[in-house]
Amino acid sequence: MEAVIGIDIGGTFTKIGVVDREGNLFYENSIKTDKYDDPLSFVSALHEVIQSFLADTGKSLDIRGIGFGAPNGNYYSGTIEHAPNLAWKGIVPFADIVKSRFQLPVVLTNDANAAAIGEMVFGSAKDMKNFLMITLGTGLGSGLVVNGGLVYGHDGFAGELGHICVVEKGRQCGCGMQGCLETYVSATGIKRTVFDLLATETSPSIFRKISFSELDSRQIFLAANNGDPIAVKAFEITGEILGKSLAATVAHISPEAIFLFGGLALAGDWIFNPTKKAMEEYLLPVYRNKVKLLPSGLLHKNIAVLGAAALVWKELDD
């Protein structure tokens, strides 16, 4: 049977999956990314894990290629460039290293782009030619699909909506700028909003007893369900900022749908309702009540690994 390998490189863990054409994940494993100081030893470790699987359970598989979702992964050059949360500095010719080790076709892009391809190949965007994927994790990632293809841009780095300035002289961002979308709309962003509200409002809240380091976005969701006024308002503010920003994206690419993925997307109506409301308010009339705002069809799956695998299937088909 034909299969591909999908690999999601994160700062701490790298997740590996073997995936068939239908998106069935029939092998999963992971290695510690930060255990390897250089990409060569990292790729060797990946090779060992995968060879061991292929020599054993995966014996009958015809592996067609390997796809990677990696921070600052460049689709055109196959390089990983100045990834802030990886130990490998500078521009790493990652795809070339993998190719010479595995003797297989290799495709690489960033994790949010891989998620968009995953949605297109295995998720809810199967028949869509124009859509947007927003991944809400520690930061905000995005992948744009236009005319049936991913938007990589001139340099391979298109689709960084997390770093659009949404508040003039706003919150400090890890990128060095201020007021970036992801400092408001992400797991970290909503947490910062909770702490802003604890400072500016007097409402009681369970969060008055929790430190910044202890708080995570799932607690904010649970607190909103319990009527905690700070949690409820934090979701409203987060959705408002996201919705307004999505309206600007619609003015660019007029997508059929916008998918949300990640911890915040699991909060359901708490995030979808204020986002939808604000988006519609800021849309030019011609776009109103047309754009579907949907949870990812892979919301409860490993979209990063599936996306990396989908990248290979799409490449083989194109």
Place this chain on the structure above:
Amino acid sequence: MEAVIGIDIGGTFTKIGVVDREGNLFYENSIKTDKYDDPLSFVSALHEVIQSFLADTGKSLDIRGIGFGAPNGNYYSGTIEHAPNLAWKGIVPFADIVKSRFQLPVVLTNDANAAAIGEMVFGSAKDMKNFLMITLGTGLGSGLVVNGGLVYGHDGFAGELGHICVVEKGRQCGCGMQGCLETYVSATGIKRTVFDLLATETSPSIFRKISFSELDSRQIFLAANNGDPIAVKAFEITGEILGKSLAATVAHISPEAIFLFGGLALAGDWIFNPTKKAMEEYLLPVYRNKVKLLPSGLLHKNIAVLGAAALVWKELDD
């Protein structure tokens, strides 16, 4: 010789051109748009003008098709939908009407999209696969090119950057919203900025003696050249707002270049310098010093007619 007809439908005038593959415009004419209450009589008038040319000077031409740039023109359906500055209301099946009258292939899109195609086929974007065209006239139009193709979006109406909200509860826009980019960045926008500055600042200015209705953007350019402080500052503000907005567009599509066309673009450094400065300031480091900000290669030509013609050539080639 092979040629195509390019037609730019404006609220007052409709301009007609016959254009060869190299972008040579060897026939030009125009009719009054607002003289025709319905699209049928308008198309008949076009037919008459063009037939008269073809029966005479254009006898030897092999006309391959007709392209239209029209307000709210929809590429997919060939319709003109609810165009605010045309007398024809509702959804007009314009391409169908033209086809049945001319018996030629017909392509239609909005004027800014046509300008983008014009830049790609005849202008400075000949070898570019990813770029942005901004047309600065009474309003701000935009055409996005990604992976070598125009971005029409799911509904055919993508690329309305003029209606992105850039100032919360800002200036009233003709579209019904507030704070839209084009209320600040366009010939009308800079004029409004001049009047805002006349109100908020005390600097002397030749504009203190001119009424709102009398002022046009060319006078602001001339005044800036003469050191008029209000004019100079108006360009700075206009460029800052445009540059910041362009940074957000770069985060979407990471284009190779951004072209400016129209009256404001003719102001040269007055508009390019502050725009470039603000754009770079708001760009994620990965995009900095990469994106070319350029005047359109067709700045002194009729980009709307050439673009409409280019639309046909591109369609025939694709």
